[in-house]
Amino acid sequence: MNLILLDPQDTSTQNRVIIRDPRRLRHLKKVHRAEPGTRLTVGLEGGLMGTATLTALDSEHASFTLDALDTPPPAALPVHLVLALPRPRMLARTLEHVTALGVKDITLLHTKRVEKSYWQSPELMPEKIHQHLILGLEQAKDTVLPTVTLRKGFRPFVEDVLPTLLTERRGLLAHPGMANACPCGITSPTLLLIGPEGGFIDWEVERLLGAGCEGMHLGPRILRVETAVTALLARLF
Secondary structure, rough: OOOOEEEHHEOOOOOEEEEOOOHHHHHHOOOOOOOOOEEEEEEEEEOOOOEEEEEEEOOOEEEEEEEEEEOOOOOOOEEEEEOOOHHHHHHHHHHHHHHHOOOOOOEEOOOOOOOHHOOOOOOOHHHHHHHHHHHHHHHOOOOOOOOOEEOOOHHHHHHHHHHOOOOOOOOEEOOOOOEEEEOOOOOOEEEEEEEEOOOHHHHHHHHHHHOOOOOEOOOOOOOHHHHHHHHHHHHOO
């Protein structure tokens, strides 16, 4: 936790904050080894970052005095990530990774090779998704939560949603065997589509290309989804 992320409900007065949840308290004690008088980097969820001084810490609460909140969070990546729903363990790690990298718009999509059982996973419960996003923000010293949208139908997504997403974005389809290599250093708004383990099926690729997406590849190696996502974002942006 490189940032103590403060929920708006944590703030009790204009410059005094009290947090009570066990996870952050454990981290303050075991990782930061904080004690009264310690200054820490903090940020208000959805707002500015700065420093705060710990004034009290016990098993039930931590109290801070805010020194200053005057630093904006880092800039977001200009990308909307459309990701075929990974298996639950991989989903948790991937959400944390892409949040830490600065992705603010995430769509989780059903495709042919996505197991239907994945959609029943507890990892898709709103509170679990929120937890992974928070961990990504704390890692990267960011305060702005991504928006996560679930799309359980591939055809409705391509026919009803994708055209709107592409009106102001360049659509890039990452898939093995595409003719063009992944570009570098993009600064314009982008829609990045990444398939599941095993990739998109041919019909899905045809529909995405037909809708206006550009196919691209990362080379001859076949990567796990969580590795491919990180590699693509790093190369593109």
